[in-house]
Amino acid sequence: MTDAAADATDAYSYLGPAGTFTEAALKQVPDAAGHPWNPVNNVGEALADVTSGRAVAAMIAIENSIEGGVSATQDALATVPGLRIVGEYLVPVNFVLVARPGTTLADVRTVNAHPVAYAQTHGWLERELPGHAHVPSSSNVQAAASLFENDVADAAVAPPGIDAHHPVDVLATGIGDNPNAVTRFVLVSRSRAIPPRTGADKTSLIVELPDDEPGSLLAMLEQFSTRGVNMSLLESRPIGDALGRYRFVVDLDGHIEDERVADALLGLRRFSPNVIFLGSYPRADKQPNEYHSKYDDAVYVEARDWLRGLLSGEPEA
Numbered sequence: 001m002t003d004a005a006a007d008a009t010d011a012y013s014y015l016g017p018a019g020t021f022t023e024a025a026l027k028q029v030p031d032a033a034g035h036p037w038n039p040v041n042n043v044g045e046a047l048a049d050v051t052s053g054r055a056v057a058a059m060i061a062i063e064n065s066i067e068g069g070v071s072a073t074q075d076a077l078a079t080v081p082g083l084r085i086v087g088e089y090l091v092p093v094n095f096v097l098v099a100r101p102g103t104t105l106a107d108v109r110t111v112n113a114h115p116v117a118y119a120q121t122h123g124w125l126e127r128e129l130p131g132h133a134h135v136p137s138s139s140n141v142q143a144a145a146s147l148f149e150n151d152v153a154d155a156a157v158a159p160p161g162i163d164a165h166h167p168v169d170v171l172a173t174g175i176g177d178n179p180n181a182v183t184r185f186v187l188v189s190r191s192r193a194i195p196p197r198t199g200a201d202k203t204s205l206i207v208e209l210p211d212d213e214p215g216s217l218l219a220m221l222e223q224f225s226t227r228g229v230n231m232s233l234l235e236s237r238p239i240g241d242a243l244g245r246y247r248f249v250v251d252l253d254g255h256i257e258d259e260r261v262a263d264a265l266l267g268l269r270r271f272s273p274n275v276i277f278l279g280s281y282p283r284a285d286k287q288p289n290e291y292h293s294k295y296d297d298a299v300y301v302e303a304r305d306w307l308r309g310l311l312s313g314e315p316e317a
């Protein structure tokens with residue numbers, strides 16, 4: 001792995017600089033070893049690297065255990081065409097508060113932090129630094145680096161180990177509001193090849209609903225419930241063109257090659273004006289998908305064979 005090979009087409013892009021949680025997620029990808037790694041400043045840049053061919057894939061944060069979906073990521077995946085999620089990775093996240101040497105907690109009035117990190121440390125910061133102001137940063141590592149670049153703030157929220165990269169004083173450790181916080185990352189590529197089914201898979205979709213049709217949200221949910229497909233994430237995001245128009249971000253247990261998932265997709269496609277298939281990929285936790293046996297592949301295949309028989313005039317068994 002080498003950093004910053006700007007024009008390489010086999011590069012992996014990630015939110016940098018080195019030392020971010022996003023880089024820790026990328027380190028979990030065996031295929032990324034030996035390729036150049038491009039540190040970028042935001043999700044938009046990471047995805048643009050993929051669509052333009054500057055990178056084969058990008059690692060982006062998509063969900064965390066405190067705030068739920070990362071809206072910038074969800075909105076980018078909904079609007080940038082041609083992208084597929086090919087893997088998911090979990091990183092436990094915890095944070096430290098750091099400052100330029102000599103600063104004490106009592107000196108801190110402004111805190112530089114990535115918005116997602118700020119959300120995850122907000123309780124601690126409110127309690128220990130009441131009245132502080134938040135200065136947003138592009139990443140956890142950049143938050144600490146900026147302390148030396150332009151004095152943007154008195155202190156920064158950063159990943160543990162940051163003092164190995166920057167000459168900071170650590171003012172407090174374990175400042176995350178939830179010690180078990182986990183962030184979910186996804187690897188996004190242009191490849192049309194769907195990762196093979198493992199039996200422990202997830203499928204991610206973005207679904208729009210027909211305008212002004214009462215019950216259409218229920219109709220969407222019924223596509224999953226009537227086929228025994230479990231959802232692990234459901235969020236709405238404004239489409240952005242008018243008040244009251246939303247799209248739904250959905251994660252399902254299962255793979256598009258599972259008959260029950262494929263059948264649910266067909267059901268969605270029949271009534272939704274826009275279904276974006278973001279991908280089917282192995283679950284990071286490797287927990288096998290659970291579903292009732294009446295939704296087994298064999299049951300769908302038998303029913304299809306029966307219908308085919310009827311249509312072709314075969315005598316009924």
Ligand SMILES: O=C(O)C(=O)Cc1ccccc1
Nearest residue numbers: 020021022116117139140183
């Ligand atoms: O990857 C990082 O370190 C980031 O800055 C993004 C982020 C922020 C908070 C939790 C996980 C990832």
